Amino acid sequence: xxxxxxxxxxxxxxxxxxxxxxxxxxxxxxxxxxxxxxxxxxxxxxxxxxxxxxxxxxxxxxxxxxxxxxxxxxxxxxxxxxxxxxxxxxxxxxxxxxxxxxxxxxxxxxxxxxxxxxxxxxxxxxxxxxxxxxxxxxxxxxxxx
Amino acid sequence: xxxxxxxxxxxxxxxxxxxxxxxxxxxxxxxxxxxxxxxxxxxxxxxxxxxxxxxxxxxxxxxxxxxxxxxxxxxxxxxxxxxxxxxxxxxxxxxxxxxxxxxxxxxxxxxxxxxxxxxxxxxxxxxxxxxxxxxxxxxxxxxxx
Numbered sequence: 001x002x003x004x005x006x007x008x009x010x011x012x013x014x015x016x017x018x019x020x021x022x023x024x025x026x027x028x029x030x031x032x033x034x035x036x037x038x039x040x041x042x043x044x045x046x047x048x049x050x051x052x053x054x055x056x057x058x059x060x061x062x063x064x065x066x067x068x069x070x071x072x073x074x075x076x077x078x079x080x081x082x083x084x085x086x087x088x089x090x091x092x093x094x095x096x097x098x099x100x101x102x103x104x105x106x107x108x109x110x111x112x113x114x115x116x117x118x119x120x121x122x123x124x125x126x127x128x129x130x131x132x133x134x135x136x137x138x139x140x141x142x143x144x145x
Numbered sequence: 146x147x148x149x150x151x152x153x154x155x156x157x158x159x160x161x162x163x164x165x166x167x168x169x170x171x172x173x174x175x176x177x178x179x180x181x182x183x184x185x186x187x188x189x190x191x192x193x194x195x196x197x198x199x200x201x202x203x204x205x206x207x208x209x210x211x212x213x214x215x216x217x218x219x220x221x222x223x224x225x226x227x228x229x230x231x232x233x234x235x236x237x238x239x240x241x242x243x244x245x246x247x248x249x250x251x252x253x254x255x256x257x258x259x260x261x262x263x264x265x266x267x268x269x270x271x272x273x274x275x276x277x278x279x280x281x282x283x284x285x286x287x288x289x290x
Contacts, residue, residue: 001172002231004187007282008219027146032287042149044189044281059257059265060244067212074153086147099205112204136189137152142177
């Protein structure tokens with residue numbers, strides 16, 4: 001069996017400088033740059049930005065047309081105000097609005113935007129999933145139902 | 146600014162049962178199921194499987210054709226043997242081989258496969274990035290170069 005682990009998320013991007021500027025506008029500071037990859041430290045994992053063509057090449061399929069959208073990266077926040085602020089900041093940084101933050105059927109508050117390459121981010125507040133002190137997320141025990 | 150945080154990764158899938166079976170074959174055990182989403186606990190974050198059409202709908206663009214491939218989820222392992230074992234297990238579980246594990250230019254060992262919906266996973270051993278005891282990853286300080 002393999003560990004239930006994601007240690008590195010890599011986003012394929014068309015223009016590394018454009019993407020760096022976008023994530024900088026969100027307040028993200030890169031920890032290091034190696035060749036043509038920029039790495040951001042998260043809690044216990046890393047986000048990397050990598051040229052889209054280079055990523056296809058690295059994946060062993062040079063020239064492949066890589067798609068986006070079928071995978072969402074979510075940032076859970078502690079409050080509705082934090083969700084609104086993060087969403088507004090993303091749009092100000094040039095993100096494409098997909099769904100304005102709103103109360104949703106599962107009892108929380110959530111919005112979606114796309115980064116310059118179409119990578120989809122959700123910002124959400126889930127009252128049933130409190131965050132740990134370091135911003136990490138541990139699922140609560142399953143409800144009885 | 147927003148925190149450098151990904152708390153939830155959601156994969157849009159065509160057939161939830163097929164995907165559950167695939168990840169079960171990798172040894173992943175779901176922590177909970179809510180409506181049509183299956184959640185797996187990782188270290189400080191959660192992986193969710195969600196119907197692809199439902200994900201498009203949730204993203205505020207019902208009927209959208211969501212693509213895959215431009216985002217890679219990597220599992221860093223401690224040894225080459227662990228990479229080989231994880232890759233073999235994934236293929237045995239029905240994954241599509243993209244790039245067999247091999248020594249790569251940056252000094253590590255890495256392979257890529259795609260899950261039943263084309264979501265790309267990398268399994269890698271990076272001798273310069275030792276894992277924490279809990280399997281999480283903290284970037285080492287930037288090299289002097």
